[in-house]
Amino acid sequence: MATTNCHSPIIVPFFHKPSSTFTYIIVDEKTSESAILDPCVDYDLISGRISSKPLDEIIDFVKSEKLNVKWLLDTHVHADHLSGLEHLKKNLPNSQTAIGENVKMVQKRVNKFFNPVRLDHDGSQFDFLLADGQKIQIGDIAIKAIHTPGHTPDSISYLVNDCLFVGDTIFMPDVGTARCDFPGGSAEQLYRTIMDKFYTLPDTTKMFMCHDYPPEYRGKEPPRYLSTVAEEMEKNIHIKKDTTMEEFVKFRNARDDALDLPKLLLPSLQINAIAGKLPEPEVDGKSYIKFPINFF
Numbered sequence: 421m422a423t424t425n426c427h428s429p430i431i432v433p434f435f436h437k438p439s440s441t442f443t444y445i446i447v448d449e450k451t452s453e454s455a456i457l458d459p460c461v462d463y464d465l466i467s468g469r470i471s472s473k474p475l476d477e478i479i480d481f482v483k484s485e486k487l488n489v490k491w492l493l494d495t496h497v498h499a500d501h502l503s504g505l506e507h508l509k510k511n512l513p514n515s516q517t518a519i520g521e522n523v524k525m526v527q528k529r530v531n532k533f534f535n536p537v538r539l540d541h542d543g544s545q546f547d548f549l550l551a552d553g554q555k556i557q558i559g560d561i562a563i564k565a566i567h568t569p570g571h572t573p574d575s576i577s578y579l580v581n582d583c584l585f586v587g588d589t590i591f592m593p594d595v596g597t598a599r600c601d602f603p604g605g606s607a608e609q610l611y612r613t614i615m616d617k618f619y620t621l622p623d624t625t626k627m628f629m630c631h632d633y634p635p636e637y638r639g640k641e642p643p644r645y646l647s648t649v650a651e652e653m654e655k656n657i658h659i660k661k662d663t664t665m666e667e668f669v670k671f672r673n674a675r676d677d678a679l680d681l682p683k684l685l686l687p688s689l690q691i692n693a694i695a696g697k698l699p700e701p702e703v704d705g706k707s708y709i710k711f712p713i714n715f716f
Contacts, residue, residue: 441500461475563578628646681716
């Protein structure tokens with residue numbers, strides 16, 4: 421598995437092909453303390469079965485390298501895959517889960533959409549809720565949470581020295597930016613996130629993608645996960661350094677109007693809003709995913 425050395429952290433990417441998602445292990449080489457970012461499990465929409473197979477490679481890597489995983493992190497409540505936070509926590513007992521504090525806003529919407537048996541919208545399903553600018557540690561390395569709304573209101577990115585894990589905000593320069601049409605999303609906010617919080621960082625800052633949706637011209641080359649602030653400002657097909665808010669918002673909203681909803685939107689919201697746990701069992705002891713009729 422390829423690794424990227426970013427000053428002191430070692431960064432190991434894993435790719436989940438069904439959702440085009442990158443999961444990262446961030447390691448402090450001195451202490452072997454580490455964090456896992458945006459892990460995925462599989463969900464079969466027809467059978468309703470969940471499989472943790474995508475996490476096997478990650479757990480095997482953790483064990484083979486004798487890593488001490490301290491943090492399990494999501495950048496936001498994903499809408500295109502089910503989070504692997506809960507499965508990893510069960511298998512990595514020293515770990516704690518964390519997400520941005522605005523997850524509470526998303527939980528309120530999930531309550532409204534799905535009318536669950538019980539869903540506390542205080543974020544208590546996660547071990548920690550991270551505020552804008554708050555730092556957590558792996559060994560001597562600080563991981564800084566940065567509130568980066570636009571795609572969703574709870575979105576955060578993680579800055580580790582000169583490495584920025586961007587979540588669903590910006591993509592590779594030839595792919596563009598994340599959609600903003602989910603409840604609480606805002607093209608205006610995403611513009612401000614990218615211009616004020618990303619493009620003000622040093623040009624050499626490395627940007628680690630959460631997703632890659634390769635254009636056809638790339639052919640069969642592997643998905644890409646690494647860019648820089650300078651590359652994005654110069655080449656991003658949706659938002660360069662001189663793109664105006666009016667231009668971006670007009671383009672982004674028109675593009676979003678033409679997009680289909682993610683295939684796993686409904687199960688993802690119900691699972692991911694509660695840290696990858698299953699919904700509260702009903703009277704028969706089983707957990708259910710709900711599909712409201714004619715709601716969206």
